[in-house]
Amino acid sequence: MNKKEFIIIILAAGKGVRMCSKISKIVYKIGGKPMIWHVINTAVKLNSSGIYVVHNSTNKSMIINSLDPEMICSIHWVLQSDQFGTGHAVQQVLSLLDINKKVLILYADLPLITTRTLNKLLSIQLIDDGILLLTAKLVNPQEYGRVVRNDSGEVIKIAENADVDRQLFALKEVYSGILLADIVHLKYWLSKITNDNKQGEFYLTEIVDIAYRKGSVINTVEPMCINEIKGVNNKLQLAEVERLYQRRESERLSLSGIIFSDLDRFDLRGDLLHGLDVQIDNNVIIEGQVSLGNRVKVGSGCILKNVVVGDDVVILPYTIIDGVQINSNCTIGPFARLRPGCKLGKLSKIGNFVEMKNVYLGYGAKVNHFSYIGDTDIGLMINIGAGAVTCNYDGISKHKTIIGDNVFIGSNTQLVAPITIGNSVTIGAGTTVTQNVPDGKTVVSRIRQFFIKNRRKS
Numbered sequence: 001m002n003k004k005e006f007i008i009i010i011l012a013a014g015k016g017v018r019m020c021s022k023i024s025k026i027v028y029k030i031g032g033k034p035m036i037w038h039v040i041n042t043a044v045k046l047n048s049s050g051i052y053v054v055h056n057s058t059n060k061s062m063i064i065n066s067l068d069p070e071m072i073c074s075i076h077w078v079l080q081s082d083q084f085g086t087g088h089a090v091q092q093v094l095s096l097l098d099i100n101k102k103v104l105i106l107y108a109d110l111p112l113i114t115t116r117t118l119n120k121l122l123s124i125q126l127i128d129d130g131i132l133l134l135t136a137k138l139v140n141p142q143e144y145g146r147v148v149r150n151d152s153g154e155v156i157k158i159a160e161n162a163d164v165d166r167q168l169f170a171l172k173e174v175y176s177g178i179l180l181a182d183i184v185h186l187k188y189w190l191s192k193i194t195n196d197n198k199q200g201e202f203y204l205t206e207i208v209d210i211a212y213r214k215g216s217v218i219n220t221v222e223p224m225c226i227n228e229i230k231g232v233n234n235k236l237q238l239a240e241v242e243r244l245y246q247r248r249e250s251e252r253l254s255l256s257g258i259i260f261s262d263l264d265r266f267d268l269r270g271d272l273l274h275g276l277d278v279q280i281d282n283n284v285i286i287e288g289q290v291s292l293g294n295r296v297k298v299g300s301g302c303i304l305k306n307v308v309v310g311d312d313v314v315i316l317p318y319t320i321i322d323g324v325q326i327n328s329n330c331t332i333g334p335f336a337r338l339r340p341g342c343k344l345g346k347l348s349k350i351g352n353f354v355e356m357k358n359v360y361l362g363y364g365a366k367v368n369h370f371s372y373i374g375d376t377d378i379g380l381m382i383n384i385g386a387g388a389v390t391c392n393y394d395g396i397s398k399h400k401t402i403i404g405d406n407v408f409i410g411s412n413t414q415l416v417a418p419i420t421i422g423n424s425v426t427i428g429a430g431t432t433v434t435q436n437v438p439d440g441k442t443v444v445s446r447i448r449q450f451f452i453k454n455r456r457k458s
Helices: 035-045 060-066 086-094 115-123 183-192 206-213 235-255
Strands: 006-011 051-055 075-079 102-107 131-137 145-149 155-159 173-182 218-221 266-274 284-292 303-305 320-322 324-326 342-344 349-352 355-361 366-369 372-378 389-391 401-403 414-416 419-421
Touching (some): 006 086, 035 115, 086 102, 086 183, 102 183, 115 131, 155 218, 235 266, 320 324
Parallel strands (some): 051 075, 131 218, 266 284, 303 320, 324 342, 349 366, 372 389
Antiparallel strands (some): 102 173, 145 155
16 A cells, blocks of 8 residues: 555544543653654654544643654644544544545554554555454453454454453454544444444444445454553553563663663663663663663663763663763762763763762763762863862852862862862862862861860769
């Protein structure tokens, strides 16, 4: 099929009552992105002639606020003001469509569906008055509608789960909700459906029975992976789908070269690019856009968000890095926190319990222990001792600290910004620096130590 010959309808108007939430079900996140984002992203890749999202009277703003602006531009929005069922939802779109095209119907709460499966469906020749259904055989069909076949193996109808009797309950083949049909016949079939069922709704699935009785051919296609048709109706299923998604992503990344300590203890909530021989330990979370160079090692419990990491970097356990650029051969952590705006030069080292924000760290610089460094430019081959603090905030404004090359800053020092420390300066432990320091100077500022006789009785 020429892909431009079909349009896509994404049904997203359900109330999601079983989520027990005022938040629209389809904006709950899987892998750090809304459920509906995944479905739209997949739909966009199919290169159809149009994508129509059917929403209800309250969830459109939630959907729009959850999506990227460029994604929103690719969508036609259609309101289903009253929720009378899936058949009624599709009817809201059909009057807007070119009758010479075909329709692929997707669901916003099926976030695991892939382009591979949908391309498989689209690659099958659709008989003019026929229907293609995406179905699968499950050991435990749970809430799915059952595919009913006659003795010849022909699909004759879909029985919705709410209307399944004891005999049909034993059937294992289920309908995913996804189908392909031409618009002309779909309009006709939908005009014949009724709401004579336990839910009092106009089911889209009823068109299968109507089409069969009119002599149409109903064919079925199985997904590439059975997990793709796993839907989300409650928060337990949300958690289950999240784990399925994470396992799929960790397997994909493992096959592309990443070494995981445990495929089931990794969370991808964004996009990850990586080089060769990357190692990721347990319980690491990747958020936003993250790029890891060759031979990077990420320790257990780390969180990386919007980070670019060069080659041969070691990130030790329980380190949080957000909005940072890290050059090659750096070591960071454990228990370090790098906040947005930091740039680390080659061979620099950040130790345990160090927090940094908006810092440029030069080649070979070291901040090893228990320090806060903020709004600071740091030169080459610097050593900053334990407990050092740049006092960058005066209660109203942030101020900058500039530190030259080859500077040694002793433990428990305070640099009161704005301040400039020249090259080859030594600052003694316990010093509070409030004035600029010229090149090559040594600064010591502390109370003179003296002794008082102990008057306590022994």
